[in-house]
Amino acid sequence: MTRGHDSRPIAVVFAFLFVWAMMSLPVLADAPTAPAATGTEDFGQYLADHQADLAPFFSKNASDLFRLAVPLLMGIMGWVVLITMLVGWGIDVLMSRGFAFFYAPAHAEIKRSLIYATGRLFLSFVYTCLLGVAVVFSLKLTYGVAVMSVAVAVLVLVAIAAQIVWVLYLYRTTFMVSLTFYIAIIVVHSVVGVLLAKPLFVSRASTVATEFVDQAITPRLQAEADSTKQELDGIASDRDAAKEKVTELQNQIAQAKSDQEQIRNKIEEKKHSDAYVFSQIVQLRARGELDSARQQLTAFLSKFPSSSLDALAQAQLQQVNDQMAAQAEQKQQETADAARAAAQARADLLARAAKGEVPLSEMRHALIGKSRAEVSELLGAPSATASDSWNYNQTMIYNPVTNEKHGLTVYFSEGLVQSVDYGGVGIGASQ
Numbered sequence: 199m200t201r202g203h204d205s206r207p208i209a210v211v212f213a214f215l216f217v218w219a220m221m222s223l224p225v226l227a228d229a230p231t232a233p234a235a236t237g238t239e240d241f242g243q244y245l246a247d248h249q250a251d252l253a254p255f256f257s258k259n260a261s262d263l264f265r266l267a268v269p270l271l272m273g274i275m276g277w278v279v280l281i282t283m284l285v286g287w288g289i290d291v292l293m294s295r296g297f298a299f300f301y302a303p304a305h306a307e308i309k310r311s312l313i314y315a316t317g318r319l320f321l322s323f324v325y326t327c328l329l330g331v332a333v334v335f336s337l338k339l340t341y342g343v344a345v346m347s348v349a350v351a352v353l354v355l356v357a358i359a360a361q362i363v364w365v366l367y368l369y370r371t372t373f374m375v376s377l378t379f380y381i382a383i384i385v386v387h388s389v390v391g392v393l394l395a396k397p398l399f400v401s402r403a404s405t406v407a408t409e410f411v412d413q414a415i416t417p418r419l420q421a422e423a424d425s426t427k428q429e430l431d432g433i434a435s436d437r438d439a440a441k442e443k444v445t446e447l448q449n450q451i452a453q454a455k456s457d458q459e460q461i462r463n464k465i466e467e468k469k470h471s472d473a474y475v476f477s478q479i480v481q482l483r484a485r486g487e488l489d490s491a492r493q494q495l496t497a498f499l500s501k502f503p504s505s506s507l508d509a510l511a512q513a514q515l516q517q518v519n520d521q522m523a524a525q526a527e528q529k530q531q532e533t534a535d536a537a538r539a540a541a542q543a544r545a546d547l548l549a550r551a552a553k554g555e556v557p558l559s560e561m562r563h564a565l566i567g568k569s570r571a572e573v574s575e576l577l578g579a580p581s582a583t584a585s586d587s588w589n590y591n592q593t594m595i596y597n598p599v600t601n602e603k604h605g606l607t608v609y610f611s612e613g614l615v616q617s618v619d620y621g622g623v624g625i626g627a628s629q
Contacts, residue, residue, distance in 0.1 A: 278398045279326055282391045283319055289386055290315035297379050302369035314368050318361060318383075325357040472498070472505040479511075483518060488525070492518045544576065551577070554593035554603035561595050561606065562618040569613055577606075586610050589621050 294314045298306035332349035358380070365376040475498055483491040495515040499508060547564060550556045565573060573588065574580075580588035586609060593603040597620070607621025 276326075276330065278395055281398050282387075282394055283322055283326075285390060285394060286322070286387050287315045287319045289390060290318050290383065293379075293383060293386065298369060301371050301375055301379075305369050310368060314364070317364055317368075321357065321360050321364065325353055325360075328353055472502040472507055475502075476505075476507045476511060479514070483514065488518050488522050492522065548576075551594040554596050556595050557598055558595050558618065558620065565608060565615045565618050568615050570610065573608060573615060580608075581605075595620065 291308075291311045291314075294311040295306065295308070298310065329350060332346060332353065361383075362373070362376050362380050365371065365379055366373065369376070371379070475494075479491055479494045479498060482494065492515060495511050495518060498505075498511050499515070502508065502511075505511075547556060547560075551561075564576070568576070570588075577590060577594075581591040582589040588608045588610075590606040590608075592605060594606045596603045604620040607619050608615055609617040609619070
């Protein structure tokens with residue numbers, strides 16, 4: 199069979215293998231897997247039930263937990279990749295046998311198939327290790343994602359080129375045939391990898407997850423819980439101390455209120471005692487409120503008939519009565535003296551008025567505000583009257599500037615003297 203052989207047989211073989219793998223995918227995917235450890239399920243449920251409470255913890259420790267989780271995840275991925283590679287080795291042996299049968303019959307021996315599968319396995323292992331190292335190294339860099347993307351892209355391209363060169367070297371096929379074979383290998387490996395990844399990942403994930411929780415999350419959670427507990431204990435201690443202080447202060451306030459009430463009661467009792475009442479009466483007398491002092495002294499003698507202060511109260515009452523009598527006599531004397539002084543002033547005013555010797559200002563001072571009856575009683579009947587004025591023609595007042603003597607005109611408003619002025623027919627006449 200030559201290299202120009204029709205390519206339809208190999209396409210049919212690869213298509214059959216691909217269809218067989220895709221038909222097997224649902225069966226393998228639905229296959230029962232080992233249940234996860236109970237502790238992991240419980241912890242996962244706990245995380246789901248307490249997301250809001252644990253959110254600050256994971257936000258605070260996100261970077262550290264991620265760095266700790268990467269090696270474990272890489273370990274799981276390495277396990278999956280290793281098993282997949284070993285299974286892929288068997289697939290490579292079978293597919294290389296079929297490929298050589300159709301396109302390189304001169305090299306279609308089992309030894310070459312084993313060499314191809316083993317060499318491809320070695321190359322895959324080397325490049326997988328390089329990819330892992332590149333990923334881990336990139337995580338430590340500032341722009342780790344960009345560096346990792348470039349490194350992965352370069353290594354994948356180099357790996358593809360190396361695999362194609364390996365096919366070209368062993369089977370001496372054309373580049374397109376080798377590329378088609380390598381693409382078929384990639385497709386079958388991808389399908390098998392997808393089918394094996396889930397059960398392989400689940401078989402190790404439970405143990406690794408439990409280990410990660412026990413070694414990374416649980417100690418940190420416990421430390422966080424202990425720290426929070428210590429803080430809460432400190433807060434509780436401070437709160438209890440504050441409560442004790444508040445209780446103590448409340449007791450002091452209650453005691454102060456009780457003492458204040460007792461003092462108030464004692465003050466009230468003192469206010470009703472004979473000594474207090476007597477002292478208040480003495481203060482009334484000192485302020486000159488003699489009438490009130492006499493009334494309260496009389497009431498005191500009735501209220502406290504057997505008090506030791508009764509003799510003093512009686513003496514005070516006698517003194518108040520004597521003082522009030524003296525004041526009444528003095529007031530009566532003052533009233534009489536005032537009446538005599540007023541009569542004397544009136545007589546003097548009338549005597550000087552009869553001579554026309556009273557200044558207008560003095561007459562105004564004597565008459566302003568008086569009623570008609572009071573004016574008539576003082577000056578006698580007027581010579582002429584009007585609705586709002588009285589006129590006295592006889593000379594009563596004089597002008598100190600001109601020394602002329604005049605009669606008097608009195609003006610009323612609402613029955614009272616409002617103004618006084620020169621007037622009368624005798625203006626300028628001398629008496």
